[in-house]
Amino acid sequence: MIKEIKDNYLIWDGCDTVELAKEYGTPLYVVSQTAIENECRALQEDFIKKYENVHVAYASKAFNNLAMLKIIEKEGLGIDVVSGGELYTAIRAQFPAERIEFNGNNKSNEELEQAIDYGVGRLIVDGSQELEKIIEICRKKGKKANILFRITPEVEVETHQFISTGQKDSKFGLPLDESLLLPIIQQAIQSSEVNFYGIHFHIGSQLFDNSTHLKAAEVALQLAVMIKGKFNYEIKELNYGGGFGVRYTEDDKRQSYAYFLDPLMALTEDFCVQNGLNRPTIAIEPGRSIVAEAGISLHTIGSIKTLPGIRKYAAIDGGMTDNIRPGLYQATYTGMLANKAAQALDETVTISGKACESTDILIENIQVPTIASGDIFATFTTGAYGYAMANNYNKLAIPAVVLVNKGKADIIVKRQTYEQIIQNERIPESLK
Numbered sequence: 001m002i003k004e005i006k007d008n009y010l011i012w013d014g015c016d017t018v019e020l021a022k023e024y025g026t027p028l029y030v031v032s033q034t035a036i037e038n039e040c041r042a043l044q045e046d047f048i049k050k051y052e053n054v055h056v057a058y059a060s061k062a063f064n065n066l067a068m069l070k071i072i073e074k075e076g077l078g079i080d081v082v083s084g085g086e087l088y089t090a091i092r093a094q095f096p097a098e099r100i101e102f103n104g105n106n107k108s109n110e111e112l113e114q115a116i117d118y119g120v121g122r123l124i125v126d127g128s129q130e131l132e133k134i135i136e137i138c139r140k141k142g143k144k145a146n147i148l149f150r151i152t153p154e155v156e157v158e159t160h161q162f163i164s165t166g167q168k169d170s171k172f173g174l175p176l177d178e179s180l181l182l183p184i185i186q187q188a189i190q191s192s193e194v195n196f197y198g199i200h201f202h203i204g205s206q207l208f209d210n211s212t213h214l215k216a217a218e219v220a221l222q223l224a225v226m227i228k229g230k231f232n233y234e235i236k237e238l239n240y241g242g243g244f245g246v247r248y249t250e251d252d253k254r255q256s257y258a259y260f261l262d263p264l265m266a267l268t269e270d271f272c273v274q275n276g277l278n279r280p281t282i283a284i285e286p287g288r289s290i291v292a293e294a295g296i297s298l299h300t301i302g303s304i305k306t307l308p309g310i311r312k313y314a315a316i317d318g319g320m321t322d323n324i325r326p327g328l329y330q331a332t333y334t335g336m337l338a339n340k341a342a343q344a345l346d347e348t349v350t351i352s353g354k355a356c357e358s359t360d361i362l363i364e365n366i367q368v369p370t371i372a373s374g375d376i377f378a379t380f381t382t383g384a385y386g387y388a389m390a391n392n393y394n395k396l397a398i399p400a401v402v403l404v405n406k407g408k409a410d411i412i413v414k415r416q417t418y419e420q421i422i423q424n425e426r427i428p429e430s431l432k
C-alpha cells in the first residue's frame with residue numbers, strides 16, 4: 001500500500017507526509033519509488049515478458065531527472081527524450097545510449113549532433129527537413145543513425161483538445177499524404193547515413209479507450225504494407241506511442257496496460273500474418289502512467305477567506321507554478337488534509353494557488369475537515385507533468401522533490417533558491 005492513514009496523518013510509501021513537510025518545507029513533491037517500480041513491473045508482465053520483440057521507452061518529459069532515469073534504467077526500460085536538456089540529463093545519468101529514443105517536432109542541429117554523438121538508439125524524425133539535417137550530420141561524423149518517421153494517423157481521441165496529437169491538423173509528425181511520405185521514406189531507405197527502422201505515432205494523452213490506438217495501429221500497418229509494395233522493404237519497428245490514462249479523480253477509470261496492449265498486439269500479429277509481413281518490433285512510449293500516481297504534492301494552507309453565500313477559499317503556498325495542469329487543461333485533482341487524514345469531512349472549500357492569476361485554482365469545491373491555516377494539503381496524482389512543467393512565474397521557487405521508498409526519504413531535487421532564480425540576470429552598465 002503506497003497510501004496509508006496512521007494516527008490521523010497521511011503516510012506515503014511508508015513516510016509520514018506531515019513530517020516530510022516539516023523537514024523539507026512546502027511546497028514539496030513526494031514521489032514513491034515503490035509505485036514507479038510497480039508500474040515498470042506491470043509493463044514487464046503485461047508487455048515485455050508476454051510478447052517477444054517489444055520494448056518500452058518511458059516518455060521522460062513526464063518527470064525527467066537524474067534519480068528517475070536511474071530507476072527506469074534499473075527497471076530495464078528505455079527512455080524517450082524530446083530536447084537537448086532531457087538528453088543532457090540522460091547523459092549525466094549515464095543512461096545507456098542504445099535505449100534512448102529522441103522525439104520532437106523541431107530538433108535543432110545542436111540537439112541532433114548531441115544525440116548522434118551520444119549514439120542514441122533511435123531518432124524519431126518529424127519531417128523532411130529533419131531527415132536532411134540528420135543525413136548531413138551523419139555524413140560529417142561518419143556515423144549512421146537509426147530512424148523512424150512519426151506520422152499523424154488522423155484519428156480523433158477523446159481527451160482534452162490541448163493534449164491531442166494524432167489529428168490531421170497537428171504540428172507533430174508527417175501527414176498521411178503519399179506525395180510527401182513516399183519520397184522521404186524512399187530517401188531514408190536509400191541513404192547510407194541512416195537505417196530506416198519504421199513508423200511512429202503518438203495520438204494523445206490521458207486516454208481510457210483502446211479503440212483509437214487500434215485505429216492508428218491499423219493506419220501504420222497499412223503504411224508498412226505500402227512501403228513493402230512500393231520499395232520491397234519491410235519495416236523493422238512500429239512505435240505506438242503512449243497516452244494511457246491515469247486516475248486523477250474517481251471519474252477516471254484507469255485501465256490496465258493489458259487492456260490497451262493485448263488487442264493492439266493481437267491486431268498487429270493478425271494483420272502481419274494476413275498481409276505477409278514479418279511482425280516488426282513493437283515499441284510503446286508511456287510517460288504519465290508510469291509516474292503520475294506515484295507522486296503527491298504537499299502545500300501549507302495559508303490565507304483562508306469566506307465569501308458569504310459564494311464560497312470559502314483556502315490558499316496554498318504554491319499553485320500553477322508547481323502544477324499548471326488545472327490552469328492549462330482544466331484538469332481536475334483530488335486531495336486531502338494530510339494532518340487531519342482521519343477526520344470527518346465537514347466543510348467545502350476551494351483550494352487556490354498564490355499566483356496572480358484568476359485561473360490559479362487547484363481544486364474547486366473539495367470536502368475537507370474544518371480547515372485552518374498551517375494545515376498540510378496533499379494533492380494526489382501529481383507525479384507526471386507537475387515538477388516537469390514547474391515554472392518561476394511570479395518568481396516563485398521550484399519546489400524540492402523527495403523520493404520515498406518503504407519508509408525512507410531522500411531528496412532528489414533540491415528546492416530552488418531566490419539566488420538561483422536570478423542567477424542569470426545582469427544589470428547593464430548603462431543602468432548602474
Ligand SMILES: Cc1ncc(COP(=O)(O)O)c(C=O)c1O
Nearest residue numbers: 059202205242243285286287288
Ligand atoms: C511523442 C510522445 N510520446 C509519448 C508521450 C507520452 O504520453 P503519456 O504521458 O500520455 O503516456 C507523449 C506525450 O503526450 C508524446 O508526445
Ligand SMILES: N[C@@H](CCCC[NH3+])C(=O)O
Nearest residue numbers: 163165205206325384385
Ligand atoms: N503535459 C501534458 C501532456 C502532454 C504530453 C506531451 N505530448 C499534461 O500534463 O497532460
